[in-house]
Amino acid sequence: MADVSVNLGSSSYHIIIEQHCLDQLDQILHQLKFSGKMLIVSDEHVGSIYGEKIASSLLSAGYHAELFLVQPGEKTKSLKVADQVFTKAITMGLDRKSAIIALGGGVVGDLAGFIAATYLRGIPFIQVPTSLLAQVDSSVGGKVAVNHELGKNLIGAFYQPKVVLIDLNTLTTLPERELYTGLAEVIKYGLIADSGFLQYLNQHTEEVLNRNPSALSYLIQRSCEIKARVVEQDERESSLRMILNFGHTIAHAIEANAGYGKYNHGEAVAIGMHGAALISYYLGLCRQDVPETVRKVLANYRLPLTFSHCCIDEMMDLLIRDKKTIGGKVHWVLLTAIGETTICNHVPDELVYKVLSELKES
Ligand SMILES: NC(=O)c1ccc[n+]([C@@H]2O[C@H](COP(=O)([O-])OP(=O)(O)OC[C@H]3O[C@@H](n4cnc5c(N)ncnc54)[C@H](O)[C@@H]3O)[C@@H](O)[C@H]2O)c1
Numbered sequence: 491m492a493d494v495s496v497n498l499g500s501s502s503y504h505i506i507i508e509q510h511c512l513d514q515l516d517q518i519l520h521q522l523k524f525s526g527k528m529l530i531v532s533d534e535h536v537g538s539i540y541g542e543k544i545a546s547s548l549l550s551a552g553y554h555a556e557l558f559l560v561q562p563g564e565k566t567k568s569l570k571v572a573d574q575v576f577t578k579a580i581t582m583g584l585d586r587k588s589a590i591i592a593l594g595g596g597v598v599g600d601l602a603g604f605i606a607a608t609y610l611r612g613i614p615f616i617q618v619p620t621s622l623l624a625q626v627d628s629s630v631g632g633k634v635a636v637n638h639e640l641g642k643n644l645i646g647a648f649y650q651p652k653v654v655l656i657d658l659n660t661l662t663t664l665p666e667r668e669l670y671t672g673l674a675e676v677i678k679y680g681l682i683a684d685s686g687f688l689q690y691l692n693q694h695t696e697e698v699l700n701r702n703p704s705a706l707s708y709l710i711q712r713s714c715e716i717k718a719r720v721v722e723q724d725e726r727e728s729s730l731r732m733i734l735n736f737g738h739t740i741a742h743a744i745e746a747n748a749g750y751g752k753y754n755h756g757e758a759v760a761i762g763m764h765g766a767a768l769i770s771y772y773l774g775l776c777r778q779d780v781p782e783t784v785r786k787v788l789a790n791y792r793l794p795l796t797f798s799h800c801c802i803d804e805m806m807d808l809l810i811r812d813k814k815t816i817g818g819k820v821h822w823v824l825l826t827a828i829g830e831t832t833i834c835n836h837v838p839d840e841l842v843y844k845v846l847s848e849l850k851e852s
C-alpha cells in the first residue's frame with residue numbers, strides 16, 4: 491500500500507493507493523469517523539461495474555448509501571446535471587455530516603466535487619477515482635467544476651476531498667484509450683518536475699502499457715507526490731501551480747476547436763506538450779534534445795504529436811482568450827530542461843503560429 495499525504499493545514503488529506511482498497515471502503519470510512527448518509531455519484535460505465543457492490547457493502551456496514559448514475563462523458567459536467575444531483579441530495583436528506591462519494595473518472599469527480607462544495611455550502615467529499623487521469627490528476631488538488639456552454643470549468647471552486655482512495659484493480663477495466671490519456675498527464679509530471687521519473691517511464695514502457703500493478707502503483711504514487719507538493723505550495727493557482735498547465739494552453743485550444751470529444755484531454759495535452767517544447771526550443775530556452783525527448787516519450791506511449799482537425803487561425807483566437815491570460819498576455823509554461831520549467835508571457839504570436847503550423851498534419 492502507498493499513502494501520499496497532501497498537507498494543506500486543516501484541509502490536509504491522504505491519498506491511499508492499493509490493489510483492492512474498495513473492498514475495505516466501509517472500514518476506511520469508519521476510521522475517518524464518517525457516519526450516516528452517503529451519496530455515491532458515478533457514471534453508467536463505472537457505476538455498472540463497481541457501483542452496486544460498493545453501495546451494498548456500505549448498506550451492510552450500516553450506512554444509508556444511495557447510488558446516483560449520470561451519463562458518461564464531458565456533457566455531464568453541466569449545471570443541468572448538477573441540478574439533478576442537487577435534487578437527489580435534497581430528497582435523500584443529505585446533511586453536513588453526510589458525504590458525497592465520487593466514483594469514476596474526472597468528469598464524475600469534478601461534478602460530484604462541485605456538488606459537495608456548494609450543497610449546504612459544503613459537505614464532506616470523498617474521491618474514488620477510477621480512470622488513470624483522475625487518479626494522477628483530477629482527484630488531487632481540490633479543483634472542482636462544471637462547464638458552461640461558453641467554456642470548460644468556468645463554474646467551480648477549490649474544495650479538497652477528505653480522502654482519495656485509489657484502487658489499482660479498477661484500472662483492469664479501463665478502456666485502452668483512457669489509459670493512454672492518463673499517461674499523458676503522468677509524462678507531464680516527469681517533464682515538468684522529475685527527469686529521473688521520466689527515465690523510469692521510458693525504461694518501463696511495456697510494463698506500464700501491460701498494466702503491471704507494481705509499475706502502475708509506482709507511477710500513480712510518484713505523480714500524486716509531484717502534484718501534491720505543487721498544490722501544497724500554491725493551493726489556489728496564484729503562481730507555482732501554473733506549471734501543472736504545461737501543454738494545456740495549446741491543449742485547450744485543440745479541444746475547443748476540434749469540438750470537445752474529438753481529441754480527449756490527454757491526447758490534446760500530448761500535442762500541447764510537444765508544441766510547448768518546440769516553443770521553448772525556438773525561444774532558446776532549452777537544447778534541441780528537449781523537444782526530441784518529449785517526442786520520444788510521447789511516441790513510446792502511443793500518444794499523438796500532431797493534430798489534423800483544427801483551424802490554426804481559430805486556435806490563435808482561442809489562445810488569446812485562454813483563461814490563463816492575465817493582463818492580456820498568455821502565460822506559457824515552457825521547459826528549460828527536462829524536469830525544469832519557466833513561465834513566459836512574451837511568446838510572440840508569430841512563433842505560436844509557426845509551431846501550430848508544424849503541429850498540423852498536412
Ligand atoms: N479537477 C482537476 O484538477 C482536473 C484535472 C484534469 C482533468 N480534469 C477533468 O477531468 C475530466 C476528464 O477525466 P477522465 O479522462 O477521467 O474522463 P471521464 O470521467 O469521462 O472518464 C473517461 C471514460 O472512462 C470510463 N471509465 C473511467 N474509469 C473506468 C474504469 N475503471 N473502468 C471502465 N471505464 C472507466 C468513464 O465511464 C468514461 O467513459 C475532464 O472533464 C477534465 O476537465 C479535472
Ligand SMILES: [Zn+2]
Nearest residue numbers: 627675755759
Ligand atoms: Zn490536464
